[in-house]
Amino acid sequence: MEDIAELARSKHTSGGHMSIDFVVHEKGDGVGVVVIEGLQKGKECTGWIMQEDELVKFTVLDDIPIGHKIALHDFAVGDTVIKYGTDIGKVVQPIKQGEHVHVHNLKTKRW
Numbered sequence: 001m002e003d004i005a006e007l008a009r010s011k012h013t014s015g016g017h018m019s020i021d022f023v024v025h026e027k028g029d030g031v032g033v034v035v036i037e038g039l040q041k042g043k044e045c046t047g048w049i050m051q052e053d054e055l056v057k058f059t060v061l062d063d064i065p066i067g068h069k070i071a072l073h074d075f076a077v078g079d080t081v082i083k084y085g086t087d088i089g090k091v092v093q094p095i096k097q098g099e100h101v102h103v104h105n106l107k108t109k110r111w
Helices: 002-010
Strands: 022-024 031-034 046-051 054-059 070-072 080-083 086-091
Touching: 031 080
Parallel strands: 022 046
Antiparallel strands: 022 031, 031 070, 046 054, 080 086
């Protein structure tokens, strides 16, 4: 994770240095991974979609620790969540874009 976080922190745009708050592997992913210490509720955050080299922006709805997941769009109960192109589980509580995605609203399909 440190290599990705360092790459995200050093990402530049034509306007100079761009602060990246979370990274997304590819456009089809439903969550990003927070790469800064303590992403705070109410902040407008910027994510970098690495494969397509695109940026996305929206408001954070929960405090989210570094290394944890942030929802890129709304999810309904029963939806599948994709991270790094892989199914990581099903939604057990509705999730809004910008919310923390973790064990309270996402469960593995294995058990």
